[in-house]
Structures are given as structure tokens and as C-alpha cells.
Amino acid sequence: MMSEDQEISLGQKYNAEILEEMPTYPDPVLEELVQRVGKKLASHSHRPGLDYHFTIVDSAQVNAFALPGGYIYITRGMLAYLNSEAELAAVLGHEIGHVTARHSVRQQSTSAVTGILGAVLAASTGIQGADSLTNLAGTAIVRGYGREHELEADRLGAEYLARSGYNPEAMLQVVSILKNQEAFETTVAKKEGREANVYHGLFSTHPDNDARFREVITAAKKYKTDGTSRIGRDSYLLRLDGLTFGDSEHGGVVRGNHFYHKDLDFSLAFPSGWKINNQTSRVIATPTAKDGLIQLTMDSPDKKVTPKQFMQQHLNLNNLRQGKTFNTNGLKGYTAVATGNTPWGQRRIRYVVVSRNNSLYIFAGTARSADQASKYDADILATAKSLHPLTKAEKKLAAGKKLDIIRAPKGATWASLARHSPITNYPEEQLRLLNDQYPTGEPGKSEMIKIVR
Template identity: 45%
Template structure:
């Protein structure tokens, strides 16, 4: 056994880290990054985010979110930072922060919030991550464990030791999740109270997220499927229960509140009028098995039973068992479709080549042999090249799905004039509840796929069985 050597290496590894006083908590934290490096890292990362995630094109809403965020951030422990709050054009229920004050909230999360105070709670939570330098701490811990792993590998002569310590380091970093999330909630609640918002909104946001979890589980049970949820910040894995939050976060924060604690429900809801629900026109709209994109002027369909994932960088169709997939990406058209495709293959052999000519569009397709074999194709439209890659996972043969792959590729065609309305998203609108009116009434004729009534309850904080009171503002979809 070589425990003395490993112990020495631990001390040496600790020597490459540094201690710094946390500006938000006053505690001493291991960090390997100066504040200037933190700011540079955030600036660089924000440029990459801008490339990958489209900014939601509603400057009135962007200005409103920036104003609410600044109101909270000015009462934070690092009010000197230049905070930038951005709404991302994505239906995901998420928000996140980069080092240095770059904070993002997805359009999809906004739709489920019920007041300006709840928006401030989400933004305050993210400001808390920034002020406590959580991302810096995590990166520093990861860096330290990587250095330690390399040193152990050298000192023991066993290369696997490096892998082992990397795993341990990752586990330790993830282990801080509960503490960091609760700490961010505590800081966010303080900032809420100091800026004049009701810190109870932090609890209301947790209720929204918990209802999302219940809704996903209930809908999966109706379909006879298991559910694997991925919640905002892994909230149900890392966050304590609501009662503990109420005691540890909101209670102390209320003591900081001065005067009236604002909620501003109606002001917030008015800013949501017309907000796309689910897909937006700019990113393309999924309707059943077909996908429509107004800006690029095309449509295509996926096989029955397949799911679609619409991301900024790729449109992905997957079979129900997730063993087969077709991915479509966008590039700039150059030369002929055949020359374009062969250039992208970089010299790989293309079997079964075939020219495509569909609805007046030129393309080319073929199969890349191998394990697994892949069906590839490109279709030119206007100045764009739509590149397809299709494959089967888990060792199955390409032939088992290739006919469906080709059907999907060959379904690609220009959008017809009468289909333009299908490329428009479902939008959120506000109505006043009338006496005797139920959410079941409002769900009739809804364009929503699936359980429209349950979705409306979720949007209006009435899940699973609540009903509105006459005069309440309600979110509806049409």
C-alpha cells in the first residue's frame, strides 16, 4: 500500500488551489480563479451561448426582464457587476447563470410563472449563484481533482488512478448541489425582500416546478410509460422540501423586508400576452408528425409514433424505443448536392448513391458503410443545405429502418401557401374568468395536443383540480 505517497500528493494538490473569501457568504472557499478571470470566462461563455441559443425577439419583454433583474441585483452582494438578463427563445423550463453576471431565462419557464415577484425570485436565485461564485467553486474543484488525479497516476504508476479520482471529484462537485441551490435560494430571497418583492415568491416558484413534476408523472401514467423528468436545476434531486425552505429561506428574508412587499401579478401577465407556447415561428413548429418552418419555408414529416426534438442546432426525430434516429442540420449550400455531400464525408466511401429530385428541390443521398452504417443526405433549398444523418443504435442493421429514413428525407419539401398558418405557434392569451366558467370549458377546442385541460391548470397554478374564481386573470392558449 502507498498511502503515505497518496497523502503527500493530496497535500501537493491542495497547494495548487487557493482560498478566497466568498463575497456573499463571508466563508472561505477553494477557488483557482481571480475575479478578473471569472469576468473574462463569463464574457467568453456568453458569446458561445449567443451562437447556440436564439434571443427571443420581443424587445419590450427583454427590457422588462432586464429591469426586474436589475432591481433585484442592485441589492445583491456584488451589485458592482454589469448584470445582463436575457430571455432565450426556447420552450424549455429552465434558467441559468454564467460567471460575471450573465443570466438567462427560457421563454418556456416564463409561461408558467404567475407574477413579477416569481420572475424576480427566479432571477434572484440566479443572481445568488453569481454572487456566491458557485460556478467558480465548481470549476475550481473540478480542476483541483484533475490535477490530483494526474499526480496520483504518476505517483502510483497506475493510470486508472487518474480515472478514479476524476470520478470522485465529479461526485464531490455534484454533492455540493443541495447546499449551493439552498444557498442561492437564501441569497435570492434576501435580494427579493430588500428590493421590495414578497420573498414568499421563492416558495411559489418551487410549487410551480413541483406541479410540473406531478403533471409529467400523471401524463406518463396515462400513457402507460415510465417518466424520466429533467427539472430546472435538478430541483427535486437537490432542493430540500418546501417546509424546510420556508423555515430556512423565506422566514429570515422577511425580516429584511421594509414596507410593502410587491407581487405585481397583473403587470407580469400583461407582458406574457401573445407569448409563443411550445415552439415559436422563428425556431419552427411541430404539429403531430410534421414539422413546419415559416422562415426557411419548408416542411417534413417523421414516421408515426416518432418523437421530435427541436433544438437551435438540430431537428431530431427518434423512434419510440429511441433505437433509430434522423438528425437534420443546416449549412450553406455550395457547389452541387453530390459535391457538397462527398466533401462533408471527407473521403469516406458512399454506397448506394442516389440523386434526389423532389418538389423541384435537388439533393443527394447514400449510405456510409460501417458499424453502425449511416444513411446520409443533403437537400438544397434557396441558399441553404439541409443535411441529414440517420442511424440505428445498439447494433441493429440499417436495413431495418432505412425505408423509414428515406421516407423522412423525401418528405422534405417547400411550404405551401395554405400551410403558412400551420407554421404559426400556439400563443398565450389572457382572459377574465366568468362566473360558472371552468377550465374544462376553456379547454374545449384548444389547439393543444394531449390533455389540454391539465395543461391549462398547470399554466394557471391550479393543478391538479383547482378552479378559477370569477374575475381572475387566466392564461389560455389558441
């Protein structure tokens, strides 16, 4: 078992790594709330002397996780679906429970608590090792620690909620929110004839009607303070006004199989039906079968080089084969194949580099099967050759969406509100999920609700 100093040092190291890949979300109002609620809960924990760090991550994923030494993260995607300060406290309390129980330390040795970025990427792409750079030993931190450790974090978190003046039953509400999202995704996947992407790291080990979980919540009520249990619904919702919903326009927006980047003024199309995962430093697209991938990164070399020179000098690809220059949409490019490391071991990789303005767009793609090495070659090339400046119409598509907190108009239904929503896919269901009224229920007269603009 590592010492507390070692644990803190490890947390500092991986905190820096996380923030490189997943930057913080700049919202002082929400930041103040998360810090205040988190610090209050931590002060009632079993390790009140630890220096806790609470960070809002600029990610549309619905998740929260903790690193060793008191580093706790919650995504803006998670914040969007919560509906009260008590629910926020439930999420943070659960993660503080992992820290106080030292789950990341107990489960993994110092040398093994690595690969946090790989875990984040694997969780979102469905392919372990999708970044090809880090190992996957950190998966437990992002996806959950298994049934017994998760239940222990629930027990501790529920106690901290009660001691801090919140109703521990807020944990049940958070689980309900996540279960509804899972049910919606399962329904949609069935309609679309694909595999459901139902990953949620937080509370993911709880089965429906979990008796042990309910016992933990009930037991925590003995710690309740004399004051009224705080809910903080409307005050929480007001703080969400203007929160980015879905992709951020500053990081690029995914719509269907298209990717639009407002700040960098470009658009491109990935293969139809592929899942597109937009990370801070890369975009990764994967087919339904998860037997291949296309990765897009960018670079701006100090010295002007051709796409071929960039492959040789900057990517250090000395074993290039089948090299060919091309022009697409007025842009110069070069493509070749080389052997390199992939999530499935050494494989043939198709590289394409396209020069635009002072930047180089680097596409790299591969297939899992060595016997079908060129399976996705045409898709990789087509994706690279689709790169072009945003058109007037595409500039509107590149704009991000925001939450708008309003009072429900008289007679409003989720169906009527959905008709005016910019959400393109299943707008009524999405609004219901945002407001915790899925699959049934309607907004009450003048009730404060979330819509998307």
C-alpha cells in the same frame, strides 16, 4: 480557484456560444421587466459591483440558468408559466445566488466549464453528446449543481428577494409550479406508455415537502424591508400578452411527429413516436429508447453543387459507401453511408442530402448499437423523402401560438375554455398549468387569466 477577471472572461466566451444556439426573444416590454427586477436583486446581492447581464432566451423549455461572471438566462417558456413579478424575482434571485456563490467556478476548473451547448441539447434530447460537437462538462450549469449548492442558492436568493421588497415565499410558489408540471408529465407518460420527461434544471433537487428549503425561506424573512412585499400579479400578466407559447413559427413548429416551417415553406415527418427537439441551427429527433437519432441541418453553398458533391466537398465525406441518387416530391437527393463521430463513439452514419430551391437539407442518422448499425436506416430515408412545400392546410399548422391575457368570463371553467383552445393535447390541463390551478380550481369571476390563441 480562478480570479474574478478570469470568471468574467469565461462568461463572455460562453455567452456568445449560448446566443448562437439560443437567440434572444425580442420583446422590449418583457426585456425591461427582467432587466429591472434582475438589477434590483443584484444590487442587494453579495457581489453588487459585478456587471450582470439578464437575457430572455427564445426557447419553449421551462428553465433558467447562469454562467460564470454574472450572465443569467431565463427562457420565454419559464416566463409563460410564472404568474407574478415576485415569482420572476424568485427565479432570478436563485440564479444570482449561484453567481454570488461562484458555484460554476467552485464546481469546475477553467478548462472544464465547457460544453454548455452540449448540456442544453442533452437536457432536451435525453442523449448526452447529441450535438456531437461539444463535451458535457457544462451539464451542471444547465441542470443544477447538486443538493447543497442549490440550497445555498436558495438561501442567498431568498435573502435578496426580502431585501428587494419581495416575499421570499414566492420561491415556494415557483417550486409548486414546476412540481405540478412534473406531476402532469408523469401522468401523461403513464397513459401513453412511455418514460416521463420530467427534467427541470431550476429547483430540480427539491423533494416534496422539503423542510430544509422551507427553513431557508423562513430565515430570509428577517431581511424584509418596511414596505409591503411586492407581488405584482396583474401587471406581470399584462406583460405576457402576445408571448409566443410553445414553438415559434419563425423557428419551426412541431406538431406530433411533423415539423412545419412557415418562413422556409417546408414540412416533413419524423418517425411516429419519436421526440423532436427543435434547436436554432438543427432539429434532432430521438426514439423512445434513445438508442439512435436523426439530425436535420441546412446549408446554402455559394456555388451550386449536387447533393453528392456537397457530401464530398462540404461535409468532407471521403469514405462514402452505398451511394444512391433519388427523386422525391420533385426534389433531387443523394444518400450514402460513412463512418463518423456520434454520441456513442465512431459509428456508421446514414447521410441524406436533398436539394430544394437554393438550399440543401442535410439529414444524418445513426444507431447506438454498432451491431445494429442500420437499425434506423429506413426511418432516416423516409424522413428525408417526406420533405415537401407546405400545403394550404399545413400553412395554418405552421402558425405559432400566443398567450392571450383576458378577464375570465362569468361562469367560465377551464374545461369550457379548453373547448375553444388551439392546444391540441390535453388543453384543459395545459391551461390549468399556465394559471397555477393544476389539478384543481377554477378561474374566479373577472379574474385575469392566461389563455392560448
